[in-house]
Amino acid sequence: MPESGTTEAAPRSVGATIELEGLTKRYPGSDRPAVDNVSMEIAAGETVILVGPSGCGKSTTLKMINRLIEPTGGRIRIGGEDVTDMDPVKLRRTIGYAIQASGLFPHMTVAQNIALVPKMLRWPSARVRDRVEEMLDLVGLDPGEFRDRYPRQLSGGQQQRVGVARALAADPPVLLMDEPFGAVDPITRDHLQDELIRLQRELHKTIVFVTHDFDEAIKIGDRIAVLREQSHIAQFDTPEAILTNPADDFVSGFVGAGAALKRLNLTRVRDVPITDYPTVGVDDPLDEISARLRSAGTDEVLVLDKRGRPYKWLRRGDIVRAQGSLARAGVLVHDTVTRDATLRDALEAVLTDNTGRVAVTGRRGAYEGVVDVETLMNSVHELLEADRLEAREAQAGLEEQRAAQTHAEQEGAHPPGDRGEAQA
Ligand SMILES: Nc1ncnc2c1ncn2[C@@H]1O[C@H](COP(=O)(O)OP(=O)(O)OP(=O)(O)O)[C@@H](O)[C@H]1O
Numbered sequence: 001m002p003e004s005g006t007t008e009a010a011p012r013s014v015g016a017t018i019e020l021e022g023l024t025k026r027y028p029g030s031d032r033p034a035v036d037n038v039s040m041e042i043a044a045g046e047t048v049i050l051v052g053p054s055g056c057g058k059s060t061t062l063k064m065i066n067r068l069i070e071p072t073g074g075r076i077r078i079g080g081e082d083v084t085d086m087d088p089v090k091l092r093r094t095i096g097y098a099i100q101a102s103g104l105f106p107h108m109t110v111a112q113n114i115a116l117v118p119k120m121l122r123w124p125s126a127r128v129r130d131r132v133e134e135m136l137d138l139v140g141l142d143p144g145e146f147r148d149r150y151p152r153q154l155s156g157g158q159q160q161r162v163g164v165a166r167a168l169a170a171d172p173p174v175l176l177m178d179e180p181f182g183a184v185d186p187i188t189r190d191h192l193q194d195e196l197i198r199l200q201r202e203l204h205k206t207i208v209f210v211t212h213d214f215d216e217a218i219k220i221g222d223r224i225a226v227l228r229e230q231s232h233i234a235q236f237d238t239p240e241a242i243l244t245n246p247a248d249d250f251v252s253g254f255v256g257a258g259a260a261l262k263r264l265n266l267t268r269v270r271d272v273p274i275t276d277y278p279t280v281g282v283d284d285p286l287d288e289i290s291a292r293l294r295s296a297g298t299d300e301v302l303v304l305d306k307r308g309r310p311y312k313w314l315r316r317g318d319i320v321r322a323q324g325s326l327a328r329a330g331v332l333v334h335d336t337v338t339r340d341a342t343l344r345d346a347l348e349a350v351l352t353d354n355t356g357r358v359a360v361t362g363r364r365g366a367y368e369g370v371v372d373v374e375t376l377m378n379s380v381h382e383l384l385e386a387d388r389l390e391a392r393e394a395q396a397g398l399e400e401q402r403a404a405q406t407h408a409e410q411e412g413a414h415p416p417g418d419r420g421e422a423q424a
Helices: 058-067 088-092 110-120 125-138 157-168 187-203 214-221 239-244 250-253 259-266 286-294 315-320 343-353 373-410
Strands: 018-025 035-042 047-051 075-079 095-099 174-176 206-210 224-226 233-237 279-281 300-304 308-317 357-361 365-372
Touching: 018 058, 035 058, 035 075, 035 233, 047 058, 058 075, 058 174, 058 206, 088 095, 095 286, 110 125, 110 157, 125 214, 157 174, 157 187, 157 233, 174 239, 174 250, 174 308, 187 214, 214 239, 214 250, 214 308, 224 250, 224 373, 233 239, 239 250, 259 373, 279 286, 286 300, 286 357, 300 365, 308 315, 343 357, 343 373, 365 373
Parallel strands: 047 206, 047 224, 095 174, 174 206, 279 300
Antiparallel strands: 018 035, 018 075, 224 233, 300 308, 357 365
């Protein structure tokens, strides 16, 4: 089992291995198992995504890992320890669990929700309090603002963040996530995905994540298990391998059309040049802003709010029309990306804001730079070019093989039924 470190206020346990061996679930009254004989090894600190069509058994597989559903056959080992027969309540205190629509208790405050498992584990109250603050900070919510709110006073995305904070509160080595971002709008969903990637870079938990969204799987997963009925594994590999080399028609069908464009999901904003852009503060005097615009050499500046977050794009003409106040001038920033966002997110943001660039933000949404549309287009071209080259090579290989086969057949060197391999 992983060490939980010292007994200080902020213990850090990293991920543990998960081994599923012949795991099977037969629901009473069904003539065939919902999950049939699944074996899988997940490394410590790895993020593994289970994807597959509705009803294929993803959730059942996931819930057997923390024994919310009792397996009818097979074994589960976590950190090398067989937990198949362990007290399920004890087991669940060592495994974080986050679900769609956050699963928060409505009559408890945010702080009480997050404190739930640490309290059950009888942590001293000062440590619980510190932990709640730390967790809220970790998921990008200001503790002062959110600690005492009730779930109904939060947006869907904020609820989901609290759900993740709660799942991580007792510092479990393993985190199970069942379509955690399934119920939020696409932009919030992208941001939550980015945050999970950032968190995981800090925390190194072992994460098993269920989704039926293949794009989400590509973005988040170190490896993806594509499942068919009864959780039979069609392919278990890295996103790159599944996109470029799907094991069979079922997997290609699941990967879907536009595999080249989907590769945009594999490149992150951090992988392309992020450049500086002229900025001004929302409280700066108008004449200073004008001077900044003149000296900037661009015909636009980015206005940051009091906390340094992108707020508005402001053009030269806007200042003239502003008549002394910025309130009605400029165009609000609708979408931003973090360094963990994919190029696809960035392209979408550029298209949403229609300014030719997107602002890149860091912790708590603070401005860090921009990525412009040319940079994005260059990367798209490079990706597509690489795909074309690969396709051309594959085609050339195929033609060579066929030519050799035709040649061999013409020579009549093969008895009937022989598939005609090329002769050396
Ligand atoms: N409690 C239950 N009793 C009987 N059958 C069940 C039960 N829960 C799930 N099933 C069946 O087991 C199969 C797998 O269900 P499961 O929820 O694991 O699938 P899933 O892949 O997570 O689906 P979805 O993507 O739609 O959530 C389905 O055929 C479902 O109808």
